Amino acid sequence: MSVLPRRDPSAPPRVVIVDADRRVQQSLSDLLCVTGEVEVVGRAGEVRAALELVEQQRPDVVLVDPRLPDIEAGLALIAGMSRAWPGMRLVLTGWSDGEQFADTVYVSKSATPEQFADAIVHACCPA
Numbered sequence: 001m002s003v004l005p006r007r008d009p010s011a012p013p014r015v016v017i018v019d020a021d022r023r024v025q026q027s028l029s030d031l032l033c034v035t036g037e038v039e040v041v042g043r044a045g046e047v048r049a050a051l052e053l054v055e056q057q058r059p060d061v062v063l064v065d066p067r068l069p070d071i072e073a074g075l076a077l078i079a080g081m082s083r084a085w086p087g088m089r090l091v092l093t094g095w096s097d098g099e100q101f102a103d104t105v106y107v108s109k110s111a112t113p114e115q116f117a118d119a120i121v122h123a124c125c126p127a
Helices: 022-035 047-057 071-084 113-124
Strands: 014-018 039-044 061-064 089-094 105-108
Touching: 014 022, 014 047, 022 039, 022 113, 039 047, 047 061, 047 071, 061 071, 061 113, 071 089, 089 113, 105 113
Parallel strands: 014 039, 014 061, 061 089, 089 105
Antiparallel strands: none
């Protein structure tokens, strides 16, 4: 695992979606594709698959529900990704605003497609 290369600012942010529920993964992917502002490069439902996908795809942003499959696994994933790929940004999602962590952006699962895309773009390219 290594530091990610700097992203091309003219390209849309590349995102990997990590959520234990495949239906949520698909819904989030579909929502993000509708906006045309980000490129979904993969989806994972558990920690090992998420780490392998991030290593392979080198996304700019990982959209992750930290309760994967429980909060301990999600926190370990977040900590591991932050150490392994310090240049990669994290956007956390869930059903409550209480799931925020340092150096991350949070978006509720009830957000609009535009709010999801804005959160990812903001995480990648803060104003």
